[in-house]
Amino acid sequence: MATDGKLDPVVGRDEEIERVIQVLSRRTKNNPVLIGKPGVGKTAIAEGLAQLIAQQKVPQALQHKRVLALDLPAIISGTKYRGEFEQRLKKIADEITAAKRSIILFIDEIHTLAEAGGAEGSIDADDILKPALARGDLQVIGATTAQEYKEFIEKDVTLDRRLHPILVDEPTNEETVEILTGIKQRYEQYHKVNITQEAILTAVHLAAEHIKGKAFPDKAIDLMDEAAAKVSIAHTNGQPKEHWPLVGVAEVQAVMQEWLENKEI
Structure with a gap:
């Protein structure tokens, strides 16, 4: 959608977008998580990055990448049986890995991964992503609230070690x-x-x-x-x-x- 010009202009978030670019460019802990209240514009920041990539206004290391959104509700819906959610997520992770580091995955409500994974008594869903994150095969931009970050992500030391929080304040x-x-x-x-x-x-x-x-x-x-x-x-x-x-x-x-x-x- 960014290449088609279908995304709304992103106004007033230059500083946050620049922080996301800096974190993505790091060698380690290069997966930014946008933390802020619902409605402050976390998704807009990811869309702003996608627009800059489409315009080739990013560092060379990011110019060949695409930002894709992971629709968690669509994946979770209909997963009644044990392990079905994890199977769907693993398939997506495998496809992204096969794309040879050309995809940045935007995961809104990223805490839902841990929440959904534990709901059916199966393995934690974030365990599927950890190996790819550790290898550098997968880069993500997450979005969540401060409370949910603390409740679901900070408690998972292995996952938290791969992520870097970026606070997104409510605009005046x-x-x-x-x-x-x-x-x-x-x-x-x-x-x-x-x-x-x-x-x-x-x-x-x-x-x-x-x-x-x-x-x-x-x-x-x-x-x-x-x-x-x-x-x-x-x-x-x-x-x-x-x-x-x-x-x-x-x-x-x-x-x-x-x-x-x-x-x-």
């Missing part, structure tokens, strides 16, 4: 405005609307005030996205961009009011 209100400004064109094109800067400022302000259980930038993106969707379905598409309907302050406020009334937040 101002940084979130920059992020939404940087990605709004994708949402405008998708919904066939024009999103005003005032709408973005309002989305960030209202998300900060009313949505306490989620993190920036996701909670502000969700609000902007739904406001755009609501405006889009209320108007006839097929018009040129200059005639697309506006998403302004009132439209964002209306969605937030709906969420509050319906207790969706």
Whole structure:
């Protein structure tokens, strides 16, 4: 998707992406794990790296690599029998090993490997990855929360020794405005609307005030996205961009009011 230009622009995460590149370039312990709250943009950092690789804007050692995402829920689903999850994971690990170190595997919720592996009383799933990590045949970028890292990964000394934690802080209100400004064109094109800067400022302000259980930038993106969707379905598409309907302050406020009334937040 990075080579096709289908990923959203990554805004405000240059420092974290640079840290990921540095860790990946190490000789040992070269598997970064992004640690932060859900919704702070850990996946976006991996996508940002993939975009830089596609643009050949990375060190030479990384230029031939591809970033692939491991869909853990899809692998885990339907694995009712003992060892079935491990068999699926081993097949994937073997295929990556055969790719001769050309793949960087992004594993969101990487703690799920240990969690899922122990659930059926079978061998730990991370034991399948440890040999490949130890040999250098497999490089991963993991993502998890601080609590889950401590609970599932730090306790596994062998696995923890192969990984290097990178903390991902929640962006500030101002940084979130920059992020939404940087990605709004994708949402405008998708919904066939024009999103005003005032709408973005309002989305960030209202998300900060009313949505306490989620993190920036996701909670502000969700609000902007739904406001755009609501405006889009209320108007006839097929018009040129200059005639697309506006998403302004009132439209964002209306969605937030709906969420509050319906207790969706």
